[in-house]
Amino acid sequence: MRKIVAICSLEMKRTFKRRSSYIIMFAMPLIFTLLFGGLFGENAGSAMPIAIVDEDGSVYSQHLIRQLKSHPFTEYEEVDAATAKELLSEKSVEGVVTIKKDFLGHIAKEEPAVMLQHPPGTAAAPMLEQLYNQAIRTLDLQVTAAQIGASYENKEWDMVFEQLIETESGTNGISEIHMNDAQVESWNKMSYSSAGFSIMFVMIVMLFTTGTLIEARNMGIWSRLLTTPATRIQLTLGYVLSFFIIGFVQFTLLIVLTSLLFGVQWGDPLGLAILVTVLLFSVVGLGMAIATLVKTSEQQSAVGMLLIISTSMLGGVYWPLDIVPEFMQKIANFVPQSWAIEGFKSLVDGAALGDIMTPILVLMGFAIVFLSIGISRVRYQ
């Protein structure tokens, strides 16, 4: 045990002695959280302005508009077609959404029911398209449910639909009355950015920290360690423990700092501790796997950064996954960050440990795979 502690404390000393560690560990994630959380936050007034033209003018189209308005990234203004055209030419709006006349009929015939006009090169167009498709799918489901319900109750389906959406909005109203301030503010942009950038920068720090394995191998330290009366298991445990503690210290301090500075409520402490633990083990495993698969520190930095940034994009660290195409959402299932974000989101929204078992188990699976690769490569190199 003494030898494990010796390696662990040495690696921690080396990490925390470097001034640059504090910049990467704490300053950078806080700056990124502030920039992204503030820049895209719903309170920052930077939601995307969209003009909406309701040609249908029915209860269904109004329901769709209500759904769209609930999305935090967009801000809708209901106008007529001429005004919408004018606003678009003045570039006062990012796009115009037109709900076509008899749009339920279009949905039934699987024809385009909503039209989006935007200037060429609008970066948000795919996101908006995704958003509208989702909203239409939800509405279509509600209509189908109303039709089935009407056939059982021997009523007109549009009456059942109205009852359905009234019940839905009524429920929302009741729940909002009972919410306290913290719950209303729950999973906002700041908490999203805090979770996302904490994950990303813990991964970056782990990349540099696990680089000690390459350094030890190339400088002959690893060989020298093997001439001491320490077993290979003790050496490996010493390294894994040091990486884990460094990550845990970083994440814990980031949680405290984002709570104090940005008012982020991270939720159930037990669930949070376990989620962070399994996430860290998978990140440590990934770092070790990279460090033992490459030959030089330069290769490790290049491969590691590429992997971290690309998987962070795929895993929803920079933007919510519900705005990306469906196939991207499927790919995200193979990226640990997406499961971590899901876990953090649930905790922030008030979930307890039992509610986040799926992300915990999936992250545990990632940890087992990555650590197996990393540890086996350290043992036999």
Place this chain on the structure above:
Amino acid sequence: MLTMTNVKKRFGEQEVVKGITLHVGKGEAFGLLGPNGAGKSTTISMICGLVPYDEGDIQVDGLSVSRSPYEIKKKIGVVPQDIALYPTLSALDNLVFWGKMYGLKGREAKARALEVLETVGLVERGKDRIETFSGGMKRRINIGAALLHRPELLIMDEPTVGIDPQSRHHILETVKRLNEQGMTIIYTSHYMEEVEFLCKRIAIMDHGQVIATGSTQELCKRLAGGNQLLLDVEEVRPAFVEKLKQLDGVEKVMIPEASEIHLYIKQDQDMMASIVSMAAKEAVKLRQIKLKEADLETLFLQMTGRSLRD
């Protein structure tokens, strides 16, 4: 202290150590010499337990390396050729860490690290980071890291590579002192003078085998034509050279320059007087005559066909 019996090691198809048998007594300073690729590093790695051997046995203080590796590692200190230290940490922090890896507790490790700093003559630099040290100072700390647990056997793999003469002198004196205090030393180096200075016995390895073992004097005596007579003459006359070749005890005659003749002679031959009178008879003006005794370099060259630094 160390006994190797018919030890063999194979990497794939290649047999790199071909049945080494060696004995190093307690308190002895033993030199292991060989050109690159001779199998020295593999042999040292097997003694340290880094590389398992395929056949035979290695025993350190009566314990088999294959059966009791961790017990043996407590008795051995290894000074690797690489400077295996953490450059951003201080010398003291490095030594304390390595002490802990050898099982010393916190305070004990620190106290021992301070003692070792004194042994290697760097007490005043203990708190400085290794990266600020000269090559020689790093080498001294590198040696110190192997001394913390007071090993009975110290294995040193070319510990003076690339350092200044002053540091080399310091290191050699330190190692000599440790040996005099009873520590067994196994020393490999490309510098013959270091091995001659430190070691009473040596083994020469080549192509995975030990081709000679013994004291320097014993081995040099085995040399045919080991000693050389260097003649500085005004003019090399062929008749004089022919007569030199016919002298009893002369193995070989070489003329490297227009005014120099090198005679390779048997170890115990004293032929200076004969040469002087022969030169007088042949009217050859002999300006200088010098005896160069056989040394390890000559021995090594003759035995392996290669220079030690090849």
